Amino acid sequence: MKTILKLDGLNKSFGAIKVANGLSFEVREGDALGVIGPNGAGKTSMFNLITGTFAPDQGSVVFAGKDVTKHSAARRSHAGIARSFQVPQPFSGMTVFENALIAATQAAKLKGHDAEQLCLNVLEQTGLLPKANVLAGSLTLLERKRLELTRALCAKPKLLLLDEIAGGLTEAECRSLVQTIKDIHATGVTIIWIEHVVHALLAVVDRLIVIDFGCKIAEGDPQAIMNSPEVKKIYLGIEADA
Amino acid sequence: MNIQDYTVTRTSNAIRVAAILGFIVLVALIAAPYWAGRADLRLMGELFLYLALASLWNLMAGYAGLVSVGQQAFVGFGGYMLFALTMFAGLHPIPAIGTAGLLGALISVPVAFLIFRLRGAYFAIGTWVIAEVFRLSFAQISSLGGGSGSSLPIAIVKSLAGSRGARESLSYWLALGAAVLVVTSVYVFLRSRKGLALTAIRDNELAAGSLGIDIWRTKFVVYVVTSALTAMIGALIFLQKLRISPDAAFSVNDWTAFVIFIVVIGGIGTIEGPIIGTLVFFALRETLADLGTIYLLVLGVVAIVVMLKFPKGVWGFIRQRFDLQIFPLAYRVARRDNKGA
Numbered sequence: 001m002k003t004i005l006k007l008d009g010l011n012k013s014f015g016a017i018k019v020a021n022g023l024s025f026e027v028r029e030g031d032a033l034g035v036i037g038p039n040g041a042g043k044t045s046m047f048n049l050i051t052g053t054f055a056p057d058q059g060s061v062v063f064a065g066k067d068v069t070k071h072s073a074a075r076r077s078h079a080g081i082a083r084s085f086q087v088p089q090p091f092s093g094m095t096v097f098e099n100a101l102i103a104a105t106q107a108a109k110l111k112g113h114d115a116e117q118l119c120l121n122v123l124e125q126t127g128l129l130p131k132a133n134v135l136a137g138s139l140t141l142l143e144r145k146r147l148e149l150t151r152a153l154c155a156k157p158k159l160l161l162l163d164e165i166a167g168g169l170t171e172a173e174c175r176s177l178v179q180t181i182k183d184i185h186a187t188g189v190t191i192i193w194i195e196h197v198v199h200a201l202l203a204v205v206d207r208l209i210v211i212d213f214g215c216k217i218a219e220g221d222p223q224a225i226m227n228s229p230e231v232k233k234i235y236l237g238i239e240a241d242a
Numbered sequence: 243m244n245i246q247d248y249t250v251t252r253t254s255n256a257i258r259v260a261a262i263l264g265f266i267v268l269v270a271l272i273a274a275p276y277w278a279g280r281a282d283l284r285l286m287g288e289l290f291l292y293l294a295l296a297s298l299w300n301l302m303a304g305y306a307g308l309v310s311v312g313q314q315a316f317v318g319f320g321g322y323m324l325f326a327l328t329m330f331a332g333l334h335p336i337p338a339i340g341t342a343g344l345l346g347a348l349i350s351v352p353v354a355f356l357i358f359r360l361r362g363a364y365f366a367i368g369t370w371v372i373a374e375v376f377r378l379s380f381a382q383i384s385s386l387g388g389g390s391g392s393s394l395p396i397a398i399v400k401s402l403a404g405s406r407g408a409r410e411s412l413s414y415w416l417a418l419g420a421a422v423l424v425v426t427s428v429y430v431f432l433r434s435r436k437g438l439a440l441t442a443i444r445d446n447e448l449a450a451g452s453l454g455i456d457i458w459r460t461k462f463v464v465y466v467v468t469s470a471l472t473a474m475i476g477a478l479i480f481l482q483k484l485r486i487s488p489d490a491a492f493s494v495n496d497w498t499a500f501v502i503f504i505v506v507i508g509g510i511g512t513i514e515g516p517i518i519g520t521l522v523f524f525a526l527r528e529t530l531a532d533l534g535t536i537y538l539l540v541l542g543v544v545a546i547v548v549m550l551k552f553p554k555g556v557w558g559f560i561r562q563r564f565d566l567q568i569f570p571l572a573y574r575v576a577r578r579d580n581k582g583a
Contacts, residue, residue: 051452053451074455077453085452091446095573098438098572102438102453106435106455116573124245
């Protein structure tokens with residue numbers, strides 16, 4: 001399989017804080033990559049660099065064979081990168097359906113009936129169809145997180161970036177979320193998933209990377225990574241935080 | 243449950259009723275020169291022009307997030323262009339209004355490149371500074387009367403229509419036409435795919451960008467189009483006034499403060515808001531006009547009370563309370579009636 005995403009030597013600082021420090025890795029098409037690391041390790045910042053919300057100070061982002069380092073977030077979205085936000089960013093004054101429709105019409109560039117059908121299908125898949133006419137601003141936090149997933153799916157991505165969407169779910173909800181993500185992955189969508197709920201993550205991903213202080217400190221088979229001593233140390237730290 | 247059971251609609255019975263009522267009101271308004279007095283006609287003409295200005299400012303500030311306090315730059319520019327084009331280029335006043343709009347679009351492009359570098363409060367102040375630059379520049383042009391301004395020559399006024407009554411009717415219809423043109427354009431735009439993108443920008447720029455919306459370009463287009471239309475309205479305003487001076491043309495009070503009052507009272511970020519706000523503003527102005535300065539104090543108090551009690555304006559409150567909309571922008575997902583069941 002060919003490489004769909006390549007990060008090469010990414011550096012990004014905000015004042016004295018380095019959120020990315022020589023970050024490099026590759027993702028092949030159709031992969032499901034898990035990302036773990038302590039809070040403040042630079043995981044969400046890595047997503048911001050991939051999607052173009054931030055520009056890196058140094059290094060490059062190559063997506064589908066094209067150097068997109070200088071491309072805007074909108075342009076990368078058209079190329080096929082979609083994300084969910086860790087802190088949900090709904091269009092509060094618009095309904096759930098309209099939120100989905102924006103992704104379908106603007107990112108996936110669908111029109112009329114095709115766009116509406118895609119939104120209805122995805123809303124059913126994510127369980128938000130009964131809330132279709134509700135203003136996004138009046139959703140609960142969990143519903144907002146599902147709306148994040150809905151919007152990302154309505155963008156018809158080639159590369160889907162998921163940022164902590166399993167937190168706070170019940171066991172049953174978590175199982176259904178894992179199934180949804182497996183189904184999406186099965187259609188050939190490449191997935192990068194940042195998640196603290198490790199058992200959900202391990203049910204889906206086939207490779208894991210560990211990030212700390214903006215650096216990749218480990219990469220490989222999920223089970224092997226989870227059993228390595230440095231990860232155990234970090235992970236016990238996370239458990240204590242949570 | 244089957245996904246085929248669901249449909250997406252954009253109309254409702256309330257909207258159909260509103261459309262019919264709106265049409266009847268429009269017909270009555272078109273016929274106003276035959277049933278309304280001269281003073282009423284003037285007042286309604288002024289009301290329509292304020293409605294147009296408010297709808298434009300609402301599109302720019304309420305949707306695109308461009309909170310300008312300098313749109314008087316384009317009102318004044320349009321007014322001066324009307325005078326210059328008719329007096330020096332010999333244009334008939336009506337094509338001169340359209341040309342003023344085109345010139346407004348042209349001048350707004352370099353202005354946009356300059357002030358789009360500024361954010362938030364700095365943007366607002368920047369627009370005001372630009373408007374002051376416009377005012378001071380036009381005060382330098384001696385052929386347009388310099389600082390004291392000039393009147394539209396009688397010959398040009400008469401070229402509009404022979405009799406005073408016909409002129410007043412025409413001026414009223416132009417104002418009504420401008421308001422209908424602006425409100426309809428804003429509605430058609432917001433209903434389109436680009437309008438959906440603009441509404442997304444209104445709610446959340448971060449998410450809008452990551453969903454493929456080019457924020458800078460969308461805002462730029464909105465700024466240029468609203469500025470062009472604002473210049474046309476400016477030309478119409480000074481065609482009614484027949485006299486222009488830098489202080490009247492670039493008045494921040496008349497063309498921005500009152501307009502912001504209208505939009506905030508009515509409900510920013512909605513099409514209906516500026517309409518309600520204009521009616522409230524004129525109702526207050528006509529009942530309190532005799533009180534002099536106290537009138538402005540009352541306006542201030544009303545603005546503060548509305549902002550505290552109904553932060554989304556009168557229409558925002560009504561919409562939240564009754565889930566109502568007159569201009570059908572929203573999408574509704576509805577279950578199809580199962581024929582067998």
